[in-house]
Amino acid sequence: MRPERLIAVTATGTEIGKTWVAAHVATSLRDSGFRVAARKPAQSFDPGDTHPTDADVLAAATGERPDDVCPQHRWYPVPLAPPMAAHALGLPAFTIADLAHELDWPDGTQIGIIEGAGGIHSPLADDGDTRTLIDTIQPDLVIVVADPELGTINNIRLTTGALKEHPHVVHLNRYDRGDDLHRRNHEWLTNRDQMTVTTSIEMLASALATV
Numbered sequence: 001m002r003p004e005r006l007i008a009v010t011a012t013g014t015e016i017g018k019t020w021v022a023a024h025v026a027t028s029l030r031d032s033g034f035r036v037a038a039r040k041p042a043q044s045f046d047p048g049d050t051h052p053t054d055a056d057v058l059a060a061a062t063g064e065r066p067d068d069v070c071p072q073h074r075w076y077p078v079p080l081a082p083p084m085a086a087h088a089l090g091l092p093a094f095t096i097a098d099l100a101h102e103l104d105w106p107d108g109t110q111i112g113i114i115e116g117a118g119g120i121h122s123p124l125a126d127d128g129d130t131r132t133l134i135d136t137i138q139p140d141l142v143i144v145v146a147d148p149e150l151g152t153i154n155n156i157r158l159t160t161g162a163l164k165e166h167p168h169v170v171h172l173n174r175y176d177r178g179d180d181l182h183r184r185n186h187e188w189l190t191n192r193d194q195m196t197v198t199t200s201i202e203m204l205a206s207a208l209a210t211v
Contacts, residue, residue, distance in 0.1 A: 001105050003037065003112030005211050008139040010130045011146065012155035013119045017173040018145040019054045021201070022115050023061035025143075028205035029111055030062070037106050038062045038113040041099035041133065042074040042082035042124065054115065062113075064106075071102055081123040096128040100136045111208065114139070120159045131162050141211045142168040143204070148175045148182040153189065160195065168196075169207055175199040 011018040026036045038058040045053045052060075055070035062069070074094075076085035086093060105112050114137070116122070116130030124130050134142060142163055146156050156170055170189060176182050177199070189195045198204040 001107060001109070003105050003109040005110065005141075005208070006112045006114065006137065006139040007208055007211070008130075008134050008137070008142045009113060009115045010120045010134075010142060010144055010159070011118070012144065012152065012159045014122070016145050016147055018115060018143075019057050021143070021145045021171055021173055021204070022113050023057050024201045025205050025208065026058070026061040026111075026113055028201055029208065032205070032209065034209070035106075035108055035110045036062050036113065037064060037109045037111075038069055038115065039103055039105070040070040040115050041102065042076070042094070042117065043070050044076040044078055044080055044082045044085040044117070046079040047077040058113075058115065068104075074099075074102070082117055083123050083126045086126075093126040096125045096132045096136055099125055099133060103137070120144075120162050134163070134166055138166075140167065141208065142166050143208075144168055144170045145173050146170055148172040148179070148185055148199075150181060152185055153193075156189065156195070157193070167211075169204070170195050170197045171204050172197060172199050 009022045029036045040055050043054050055066040059066040059069045078085035078088050117124050120131050121129045189197050
């Protein structure tokens with residue numbers, strides 16, 4: 001069952017906060033009355049890390065179980081990209097088609113949020129990355145999570161360039177309107193590059209609600 005609206009979440013790199021953004025926008029949408037579910041097709045993590053995994057965070061935001069968000073056999077306890085982690089653990093290789101086939105959504109899901117791993121071209125399976133998954137599942141919208149700091153325009157252009165065939169919106173995470181650099185980056189992206197850019201969870205949730 002495909003959700004009424006399918007949203008993919010990627011980022012310009014690692015540690016940008018895409019899981020935080022995905023979880024908070026899911027919470028905001030649920031608070032507005034939407035039936036929301038989240039999926040993380042595969043995740044790798046440091047087993048010694050005391051922080052919750054991405055699946056745990058997304059599950060807490062959507063009211064699901066972590067094993068519903070990411071199937072247990074796709075949890076790889078090695079801090080490498082998922083296919084690299086599987087190889088390091090001596091586990092079978094898997095493909096983007098495998099991950100897409102395993103997506104399972106609750107009946108009546110209005111908005112489904114699916115989060116990749118790392119940046120748009122970070123390995124997600126043995127034969128592809130998040131861009132490959134997006135090409136496969138054809139979401140209604142892609143969220144590109146980026147930071148608002150120096151160098152972000154280059155990273156955003158590279159990421160959105162890989163998504164030119166897919167509708168997308170850029171979200172500047174940790175944006176501070178009082179920061180001159182943040183404000184100038186936002187203005188450049190919107191005025192010069194003519195991108196759709198959000199700077200708050202409320203703005204992003206509103207954009208998703210009308211997709």
